[in-house]
Amino acid sequence: MTDETLKSIDKATTELLEKAKKDEIGTVFSRAEQIKPCPVGLEESCCKICAMGPCRLPRTKKALQKERVGVCGATIDTIVARNFARRVAAGVASHSDHAREVAETFIKTARGESQGFSIKDEIKLMEVALDFGVEIENKEVKEIALDLGGRVLEEFGRQNGELRYVRKAPLKRQEIWKKFGVIPRGIDREVVEIMHRTHMGVDQDYHHILLQTTRCALADGWGGSMISTDLQDIMFGTPVPVLGSINLGVLKDDEVNVIVHGHEPLLPELLVVASKDPEIKALTEKVNAKGVNLAGMCCSANEVLMRHGIPCAGNFLQQELALVTGAVELMTVDVQCEMQGLQSVAECFHTRLITTSDRAKIEGATHIEFHPEHGFDTAKKILKLAIENYPNRRHEVYIPEYSQDIVAGFSHETINYLLGGLFRASYRPLNDNIINGRIRGVAGVVGCNNVRTIHDSGHITMIKELVKNDVLVLTTGCAAMACGKAGLLVPEAASKYAGSGLAEVCETVGIPPVLHMGSCVDNSRILIAATAMVKEGGLGDDIGDLPVAGAAPEWMSEKALAIGQYFVASGVYTVFGTTWPTMGSDRVTEHLFEEYEDMFKGMWAFEPDPVEGAKLMVSHIEKKRKALGIDKSRERVLFDMAMRRAIE
């Protein structure tokens, strides 16, 4: 018998796991007990890209490195590098296809062809228009948006040249990328080229494969993800601080519970609007419900939380458990991180599972395809289905009484504003406090949940260790939700968890020690925040000079690998927990973990223990502080003009 309480640090989760066990409902947690990870796949020592294999070349054979070759003669280094490249490409494709959907909707909105969408943030429109070289003077909003939309779409199919967002990066970073020839040309091209290069008998030098992997990953961070973030901000508003609540306790016994799950915020935005529609309100009264309770799951949750304060039901490993409450009338899913197991759980209750993307169906689920041309009608249709389903509850409802306040909405622009004001917005106070040592550095802790670790434990243990050591944490995705549930995303957390220096700064500014920056595509916001720190001055002239580090202690998806690779390629030391997918090759691992530091000033590390991972990050931050000469307090000297002239 397994103890369900040991599977998560979150009590709502363990209570529902007990219920699922009692009711004999299978979830990801129970399936993980039955299926152990394949040891060969775990170290990526298997090649199945042609029909002469699969060639299994595990370390357990005790063979020498040079003898571990496939039938075609491909070395273990080539095989592991190819597998890694393909996984990164899949992650890049996911974020970027999300971006394409958003870009197409953006264009339809500019043309007036979408229903329920508008250009909400004209400032961000002007900002992104300038990034893409669109003339903004004496032009109507619609005209600017149309011009911008066309140029954004070109980013996907461009064959040569450079992605436009690359120019937002620090100049020195651009030089490094140029030197190694990794500036992405077009988003789709880089993904396609990886698939070609990793076909049987093409690119068979692991250094070369990994360079293209880097170029492809950059097409995500400084391409697809950044496009998603920016265009979503333009259409739905740049996030500003907002109070919300999180955990399964946000579900309501006496309301129609609708969960939006997935990643693209298009339909969820319209569900928010539709849930306030008088017709919908009248219908809920007819079924004796007190209203429609919209709640989010995974990154869709982050999107509607940070723009509307819509409650967040939970993160990745809680998706099936939300249905185990018996209180969910309907769950919509679009793309990414939606378990097929949802349908089996839904069938145990009255819950309707609705797939909404033309790219993703789940056998047994109802498919109601979302198209922006009649998006609002679709949103209302879905809510009506949920309301009709409310009287069909046939099981006792059990909602754990756990929910936590959360402050989200820390976009790069908002951080800039909070630190400096409206027109004098500035990262100067952050840089100054890093230089004077109150804040030792900044860490981005992001990524998924993984059922092979204790749910949320890796995130929370690592982040508490970091903030205790005066490291300001930026977080996104499921990591952000874990922080919310643990009470780290409220300003009060500063005095409770942060070291004295960080707490002092957080209390002065009025921010939590852990800043919720959004969904997984919003890791691009972290890149921009890091760039702003560089450009503000005093901390070197490249992201690789900054006392910063990144981590994904509970990663599981290919998107996480893409994110990690673009962080590393942008100069950030990045620690992954759980498992590491190049362990099959010492040389590939050494290349990514050590040689990349000489090339890109950022490198990977693997550490399954979150406290040790945090220590690695703090140690790296200290190394960077030392290199910047800010590791020791110095006497402050006021320079006169003669002294200033002398240093030029």
Added chain:
Amino acid sequence: MGDYVYEEKKNYEGKNVKALGSTFEEGKPDATGNWLAKLTTHEERLGYLRTALRYWYSNEWYGSEKRKQEA
């Protein structure tokens, strides 16, 4: 001033000093902190881009990236 709470803290020289304590208002906000709504005209918005986002949209800003040769 009478309503403010002061705390004893150590300054950088290790001396005890009286520091102003928390001044935040109790309770929870009922609206978002929509600071962007303060910018209402086209000129204000352009001004914001040139000043607040000067790192990218002002020709006069170099920060630590000032260099003799452009990348």
